Amino acid sequence: MRGRASLWRRLAVGAAALLAAAALVAALCWNRIFESALNSQIKLSPNTRAYNDWVAPSVPLLFDVYLFNWTNSKSFPEERPNLEQLGPYRFREQRRHVNVTFHPGNGSVSYRTQRSWHFDEQSNGTMEDTVTILNIIVASAIYRARHWDFLTQKGLSMMLAMLGHGLTTTRTVRELLFEGFEDRLLDIAKTLPASTTGGAPPVDRFGLFYGRNNSMDTEGRVEVTTGALSGTIPGQILSWDYHKSLPWYEGECAKMQGSGGEFMPHNLTEEAPLTIFMPDLCRTVHMEPERSGEMDGLPYIKYAMTDISFDNSTRNPQNSCFCNGECIWGGVMNVSACRYGSPSFLSLPHFLHGDPELREAVQGMRPDPDLHSFYFAVEPRLGVPLDVAGRFQFNVYIEPNPYIALYEKVPRMLFPIFWVEQSVKVSESVFAELRMVRAILDWGGTVCACAAIFFASFVTIVTCCNKKSQYTKPPIQDIVCEKPKDEAEIKLYSM
16 A cells, blocks of 8 residues: 555656656747737738638727818908818628738738728718818819820810819719719710820719729739738738839838738837728828827837828938828828829828928818827737827828919919828727736746646655655664673672
């Protein structure tokens, strides 16, 4: 029985020692272990949860449109345009990635995005509201003609007069946004060569978002990493519409890099910007860390577009390669090159962080960082966006043209047309799940270290007790005590 107990004791000590060693290794390598497990769950593969959430997001998406109604157009250019903000006209967006194709050779996946919008009756206005805006079709035609010869520009001026086109157009919200409206200039544009129209595809109607609803071609073909290859994370941009660099820019501005907007890097810090490629802006954007805080029990870093994001190279020389054509004001970006040569400029709403001259040219601009900033609030260790507000304003560039009567006296300015806001915040159930995941990340190493100490202590105690039980005292020898002999007795015995 004693031998069997000793065997079991040795087995228990060996198992505890192995568990102690394993727990110690896990404690020392916990971050790597967690990162590996996380990457296996978030990589884009048909058998992962992340893939299903990515293909058809279940998070509610809201798309708000604010239109600028031009109330004193008859007094222009003697009076500054007075713009009245209408809206928001709210739409609920459904998004789905389609034509998904995996490329195992380079660890990537290509896809197109199909979006559909449904008008929300809780909007601040109806689709039948009438709005007066700058005539964008006319502005684009005049902008395209600015380098034509004198006779050709005069011909355009007479044609605009004969067709009855003016500086403005008044339409319903339905027509301006998705339904579109017909225009004789569009019919004429179909007969012109591509060199004249800037390669724009022929259309039969014009609308700010005409043709985008349920379309799979709006954002083009996108290719991103899947995270399957070692050292990569999912969702990092590789190509857009088969371009590996942007054909409209040169140098650093031509590079496509960073997140595609849905997957963020892990272990973000407040010392480095967040790099995102945005097809709507036709460029890579470096969002600066603005502040950090806590949201529903989770830490976050808020990255935002700042006053140097769309700088015209006055403050940030690296932005000089984005100045493709007119690059007069800071705080706006010229996107005409990727909009078929139309006079399109993007900014933050109400020219937030833009040159004061932009706001002084019109009445009604009231920039507010709380209402008009463009930001991503991201959980830094996991790289999960918690709260996102994507906002930008569409403006049309106009300038005086002595050969076209309609634009002979107009000032050089950016004319605001509308701004949009796309916001999303994760649900409480997702917050609860993320809090659990973050707790595992934060405390997993500590728990493993405690386990290592516990098993090591067990081994030490059992080993010491075992040695003590095996120790035996030396036998005690019997000592016979004899009575000392006296001298007479010794003599007697010696005889």
